[in-house]
Amino acid sequence: MMVSRIQDTMVAYHIDRRHVVEKIVSVNRYLMLKLEPGEDDEALAEAISEAVINLLDAWSENVERPLVQRAKEISSWFVQGGREELPPVPLPTHPCTNQDTEEFYSLEN
Numbered sequence: 001m002m003v004s005r006i007q008d009t010m011v012a013y014h015i016d017r018r019h020v021v022e023k024i025v026s027v028n029r030y031l032m033l034k035l036e037p038g039e040d041d042e043a044l045a046e047a048i049s050e051a052v053i054n055l056l057d058a059w060s061e062n063v064e065r066p067l068v069q070r071a072k073e074i075s076s077w078f079v080q081g082g083r084e085e086l087p088p089v090p091l092p093t094h095p096c097t098n099q100d101t102e103e104f105y106s107l108e109n
Contacts, residue, residue, distance in 0.1 A: 010020065
């Protein structure tokens with residue numbers, strides 16, 4: 001539908017198809033030159049890349065490594081039998097009453 005409108009307009013105003021194609025090509029070239037990255041764009045991209053790398057390095061140093069170290073400490077505590085040092089957790093004598101069971105199953109539906 002859009003193509004037919006353009007063609008009708010071209011006929012009404014006596015616009016040559018070759019002239020339209022030349023205009024489209026020239027606009028294309030203009031946009032390519034205008035949008036081509038310049039020296040400033042390359043410098044900006046380099047600065048952004050460096051900032052992101054520095055941010056990732058800081059994350060690794062200040063967050064990731066301490067978390068990994070803490071995870072290693074916790075896992076070694078379990079492996080070395082650290083659980084035996086803590087008193088056992090007392091279990092209730094009646095962990096679940098009939099009323100609790102009915103309420104639990106009613107929440108599932």
